[in-house]
Amino acid sequence: MSSTRFRLAGATLALTLAVVAGCSTGEGVDVDGADGAAAGGVLNAAIGGEPDQLDPHKTSAYYSFQVLENVYDTLVEPDANLEMKPALATEWSTSDDQLTWTFTLRQGLKFSDGSPLTAEDVVYSYTRIIDEKLNNAYRFATVKSVTAPDPTTVVVTLSAPTPNLLANLGGFKGVAIVQKANVESGEITTKPIGSGPFALGSYTSGDNISLVRNDNYWGEQPKLDGVRFTFVSDPTVALQNLRGGEVQWTDNLPPQQVPALRDGDDPTVQSVPSSDYWYLALNQARKPYDDVNVRRAVAFALDREAITKAAKFGLATVNQTAIPQNSAFYYEYAPYRHDPNQARQLLDQAGVSGLTMDLMVTSEYPETVTAAQVIASQLEAIGVTVKIRTLDFAQWLDEQSSGKFDAFMLGWLGNIDPDEFYYAQHHSGGTFNFHKYANPAVDRLLDQARTETDQGARKQQYEQVAKQIVDDASYIYLYNPDVAQGWSRQVSGYEVRTDRAIRFRDVALAR
């Protein structure tokens, strides 16, 4: 299981890919829009690595979703402010008891191969995720049944009110509507068929994935003829390619250069706060970390400004809670100031001295290795010796799930609803509660807020949850990073999104 919603693919693979990146030819792109009506052109985008596979229900790699965002659709989708807006469904209604949701699909929806997309396909997609217990099955935890009374109506029946159902069904393309024939033929892993603005043209393993405009798209036709994703793992190379004109877009920029790049105008580099958060977790199944004073001591010993500056070069916002400022659920609460004296006192109260802490980080996320060294030097100041253990991510995940750690640092990417921020991580029965936090009051609040339909009351409940989690130092939250992406001056109509979704449907390329 991945501890991030998107798992960035293996660095080893990416390393080998770096060699082949940047030398691809235009082969395989079907440029059929030569009539000059649309601006056209193929946009070359450099992403940090190759998708592990292209089945949206099975992959958890962010690289896959960078591509699939442009290939698939969901019933509803988040707009720039992460509010759910119509996509395949134009409207929806909820029964009085909040247990039945009825969605109405657009008329005449088609997959990119021309076959019709009906309510049956929605039922098939959701049932597949639920029955096969795929990655995102947890998003359907309260779903009792999904039915299609007619080709344009989908009825979702729930076991309990689920105020965040729209976010669950449309938050990202991991819950996309797939085609049954495509799944059953097994082609979905390399040649997925969706209903989005682009369709998969060709896939050259180790080199590029080419998308072509989907003429059967329900929305406004994209201006581009296609998009070619190349895999460039080295950010310095990706930036060079962008400057040299081999690519027109990349999100793989060297973080230390982003502040300077942002000030320039060619290439255009923009960054926006993301909904990701990075944190430190202490294993409460091990002594002395079961003592709240010890955890709070660590929280007081950390200088978050310094950690953030070292790990992200200012491309992040310090936060002591999980949810970032741009969210409607943001709760301003920062009880920990950098105070080594207070930290030492707390350790004394707990009767702890000469503590050695095993801190597990992974080289696949280099910022954890960097931040760990800063954390180590800050904890040294309160007499805690930190032993940094750098593992590859697969091994890291094994150690995490078997509880073999004193502490670890990692992040969660792309969450939208507060339930996603807190439930799996901090409920005593949560699937990602590897640090064994258990507080009955928090459990009760989390269960309650999950089904609370009054938005005001729900926000209040999550504020109580956030406060308690921070006070108990269940996770010691560090920062919310920014998303930085860059594109050449030829590109217009692109917007950096806080959920890291890469959408090329409205982009035009000047030639």
Place this chain on the structure above:
Amino acid sequence: MSEETEATRSGEETGGGGAGRRSDGQLRRALSALRHDPLALTGTAVLALLVVVGVAGPWLAPSGINEVNIDRMLEAPSWSHPFGTDELGRDVLSRVMVAARVSLQVGLVSVGIALVVGVTFGLFAGYYRGWLDNVLMRCMDVLFAFPVLLLAVAIVAVLGPGLLTAMIAIGVVYTPIFARVTRAGVLSVREQVFVRAAVSIGASDLRIIVRHVLPNIAAPLIVQTSLSLAFAILSEAALSFLGLGVQPPEPAWGRMLYDGRGFVTEAWWLGVFPGAAIFLTVLAFNLVGDALRDVLDPRQLTVSESRRSSG
């Protein structure tokens, strides 16, 4: 015994004397030759400096190696930080100095492993020949068939990254070279008259191997050791660069080079100084190794001797 030594001088070098005296003379001559070789002297001086820094680095270093100071990150070289500061505001000079110990340690321990294991294998294989020779040397051939770094990476992958496993991995990788060099020497020495004489008076195999054979193959081994030290240090740097050696926050030259890679345009000093340290160390070992070979290698010696006698 003294007659044997005389025979050595006038005749074939490797076929020389049975005990330490000949080696002593050779060593004295080697040292005097080295004193007159400017390159060797330079190399020796660099190595001496390296040893001093390696042993006393933590006390000589101007700052602590893990003194993080984010407010002073990426400062260019200055009087307070002659080598600048890194991305966490740590003093690069101090880290380069303390990392010298890692490099020396890895070099000595891994070559030590390779030397002990390789020489033992080579001695037995060369002296006993037969099936033992076949088994040992075919194993060495298998190890030898792998590219050095690939084998080291594979071993580290199995044992897990870290200083100790890096030393073991490099040690294993260089074992076959020592086994081969030793065996080749033993093959010619074991046929010499003094060995047969020792056998005839009933000396045990072990005594013959240790007292008579080993001293006579010491010269190529000394040369090989000094050259292997250079390559071992380079291998350690490569492993660290790949994240398989010393783990952060402990400094290692290869790792510093890797971390500095992302800052080439903004902070050249992150890569240049550890890179220069690797370069100088490897160069010094090579210079000394070359000079040692010049004075110790039998064929070279014979040539220079004959030149001297004819001239």
